[in-house]
Amino acid sequence: MTLLAYPAPALTPVSATLGAAPGPVLPPAPAPRLTSTVAKEYVHRACHAEVFITGSEALGDTTFAVTAQWPRAHTFFSTPDGTRHDPMLAAETIRQAGLYLAHTRFGVPLDHKFMMWNLDYVTHVRRLSIGAMPTDLIIEATLVPQPRRIRSTVDFTLSAIIRRGPHLAATGEARFTTVPDTTYRRLRGARPESAPTPETAASETAVPGEPLPPARVGRLRPCDVVLTPTGTPGTWHLTPDPWHPILFDHAGDHIPGMVLLEAARQATNALTAPITVSPTAAATTFHRYAEHDAPTTITARHTPGADPDALITTVTGHQHGEPIFTTVLTGHPDQR
Structure with missing residues (x-):
């Protein structure tokens, strides 16, 4: 049996059949920018629902714009009357931002351990009210001073300014030291993880x-x-x-x-x-x-x-x- 191939007929644009000149070919519309939380491993969480960081953009060598989102309802971070975000969300968000930047911007391996020496925050209660949509945040994160590396150990302090739209919602600071897992095991001994x-x-x-x-x-x-x-x-x-x-x-x-x-x-x-x-x-x-x-x-x-x-x-x-x-x-x- 012989298969015969026939050329497809040429298609005439509708505009040509109507006597109008064909218009220019337009490029496809750009896809909308999609948003998701970052990988849970970057913020040392096991549950996706507990990840609040959504991304980051470098503004300089040690300055970053980190995006985050708080849910309108959370099973633990909540206030008794449910009308405002729990201020302690600011502390958890600063903690996550420090871990995320260390892994994604400074190349700290995911199996390294973190030691947190301090965690401070100040919130502005009027900016914590829960609205009709989840709360989107921009964190101006600055590493002060330049992260210090001693062999495979990194020591840095994160200073954070958390904004909700144009309004200041919180500020805070956290200091971290990262060490390889082998070093951490020597420090901690045989304790089960x-x-x-x-x-x-x-x-x-x-x-x-x-x-x-x-x-x-x-x-x-x-x-x-x-x-x-x-x-x-x-x-x-x-x-x-x-x-x-x-x-x-x-x-x-x-x-x-x-x-x-x-x-x-x-x-x-x-x-x-x-x-x-x-x-x-x-x-x-x-x-x-x-x-x-x-x-x-x-x-x-x-x-x-x-x-x-x-x-x-x-x-x-x-x-x-x-x-x-x-x-x-x-x-x-x-x-x-």
Whole structure:
């Protein structure tokens, strides 16, 4: 059987059949710029839903415009009345921006470990209201000073200005040191890189009594409470759920810094209950690792401040009598 190929008939433009000159051939319209969150590995998160960074653009050698988005509703970062973003979202966003820039702009390998020495933020409450759409942000991120490299170790401080449209929403700063995994293992020894199971945690760091009621610490759900009374006023046991999906998003050989910052928020609210306060600003220094298998005590006391409408609280955490972190938290009563 022979296949015969016939040429396709020439097509006459409709405009030619109507007597009009054919118009110029226009290039296709450019595709719209699409937005997604960055890879979760860049910000050390296991769950895609917990990634807030969406991209970045270099403005200079050490200055970047980082984009981010906050959801209108979050299962953990929330305020009691649900009308405003949790100010602690600013802290988490600054943390993520530092990790993201280290990996994508300075070439820090994904298997390197990060040590965070401090994390500070100040928010402007009027810019935290939740609108009809998710909140898009631009972070003016500056590395101060130039990241310092010693062999394979990088030490840098990130200064961040967070804008919501033209308005200033928050500012903050965080200092990081990155080290290879082999160096980190030497520093940390043979500690397993995972949180203890609930059964192990209960046997190693068991404390008497029940956690504080959620309303006492500015929370709505019992599972989010991280403090249990010690019997001493102003002092609590740190008792977070090691399987909490946000606080312990991924495996690690120590208690994350954001868990300690949450403990400072809850200790502040425990002091002021039944008045609930939002942590509009906080300055936190991490002195050493908070170990999973060591009892941790959280102590809080009010300290005087220049703003008569603000509550200044100094919160410290201790393990084996040694300080693991200190937070000076500024809170303002929630408007109901």
